[in-house]
Amino acid sequence: MNPDALRGHMDALLLSVLEREPLHGYAIIEALQERSGGALSVPTGTVYPALRKLERTGLLASEWATVGGRRRRTYRLTDSGRRRLQGERSAWREFAGVIGGVLQPEIKPEVKPSG
Template sequence: MGHDRIRGNLDLLLLSILSAGPAHGYHVITALKARSEGEFDLAEGTVYPALHGLEAGGLVDSDWQAVEGRRRRVYRLSDAGARELADQTAQWRRFSVAVDSVIGGLA
């Protein structure tokens, strides 16, 4: 899938991954790829800056933890992030229904 389509929805995708529980960046990347059945195979250089932006915006919290014997930054959804996820999910669903209504009959 084109990065232009993902770019406008990356925050929604990352917040959704983190809604399953705290995770370090590499886990976020692999979960995104797995849950999208390989469609969203994003580079670290795309995901980490987005996570940092979500943290700067108060939607994600993070701290350093030992994970699998390594020190990693672990991200978790904040209360504001959970509210933002609910809002963006509702907006996405309305948009998706509208697009499907327009192109649904096309072969």
């Protein structure tokens, strides 16, 4: 998959992976690969800065834990992170519908009137 395609979606992907349970960084990378059927191979140099940013903005919290005999920083969603994830999912559905309507004009997107 083209890495540029992920631009602007990394936060939502990370929040989604952490929705079920707290995970450490490498487990997050593995979960992204597994959920994508191997299509997403995100480097640590992309994931860790994004996790730190999400933590600074209050969407994630972290604590040190011992996992497999090693100390690792484990990340979990905050309540704000859960709310943001809901918003990201809604925005994604709208985006995918609009783009789908352009790429597949025989499928009309459901557009809700604004206001």
